[in-house]
Amino acid sequence: MPVPLLDLSRQHAPLEQRFAAAFDAVLKSGVFVLGPEVEQFEREVAHYCGVKHAIGLSSGTDALLVAMMALGIGPGDEVLCPAFSFFATASCVVRLGGTPVWVDVRPDTFNIDLEDAVRKINSSTRALVPVHLFGQACDMECIQAIADKYGLFIVEDAAQALGAKYQGQRVGSFGHFAAFSFLSHQKSGWLWRRWHVGHTVG
Numbered sequence: 001m002p003v004p005l006l007d008l009s010r011q012h013a014p015l016e017q018r019f020a021a022a023f024d025a026v027l028k029s030g031v032f033v034l035g036p037e038v039e040q041f042e043r044e045v046a047h048y049c050g051v052k053h054a055i056g057l058s059s060g061t062d063a064l065l066v067a068m069m070a071l072g073i074g075p076g077d078e079v080l081c082p083a084f085s086f087f088a089t090a091s092c093v094v095r096l097g098g099t100p101v102w103v104d105v106r107p108d109t110f111n112i113d114l115e116d117a118v119r120k121i122n123s124s125t126r127a128l129v130p131v132h133l134f135g136q137a138c139d140m141e142c143i144q145a146i147a148d149k150y151g152l153f154i155v156e157d158a159a160q161a162l163g164a165k166y167q168g169q170r171v172g173s174f175g176h177f178a179a180f181s182f183l184s185h186q187k188s189g190w191l192w193r194r195w196h197v198g199h200t201v202g
């Protein structure tokens with residue numbers, strides 16, 4: 001019997017009526033971009049993660065891209081990315097002309113190896129992207145210490161980790177930005193900003 005690569009139908013089945021009602025309400029309202037549903041979603045997600053702001057976007061990839069754009073990542077900038085992740089983690093750096101620098105991953109979690117990350121830092125390094133792979137939180141205490149010491153931005157790729165916690169605090173609430181993703185037939189991503197980075201946002 002063939003095993004499909006991705007089959008969400010069983011996961012969606014118990015929620016189908018709720019999805020259909022929500023889609024129907026949006027269809028009838030004619031408000032397909034932004035609108036009250038998105039505002040409510042942003043409020044609820046921000047509350048859930050314990051952060052001030054959440055922004056609804058089209059995908060987790062766009063959430064990563066927007067974060068990198070807000071930080072002004074571009075040619076000449078290096079961004080530390082784990083060598084094992086979904087390709088969007090690094091492709092958003094490439095799309096802006098920056099250079100993803102591969103950092104080895106730990107053998108126990110496949111999350112970023114922080115000793116190797118420190119070895120890869122140089123004067124062009126601008127940011128570090130911890131990916132909370134398979135819902136496993138990265139060592140955010142150590143990552144924050146490294147970022148503080150070397151003046152790096154942290155963009156958490158929490159696409160696979162909505163609801164995961166590190167030391168009792170939800171992932172996505174540690175970095176300067178974080179990106180989440182929802183695997184669903186209505187794909188959406190979102191981004192939150194922990195504190196104002198006015199000097200880079202401009």
Ligand SMILES: Cc1ncc(COP(=O)(O)O)c(C=O)c1O
Nearest residue numbers: 059060061086088157159181189
């Ligand atoms: C680790 C990781 N980062 C980023 C993404 C990108 O999210 P999206 O597919 O919503 O663009 C994914 C998606 O699977 C992911 O697994």
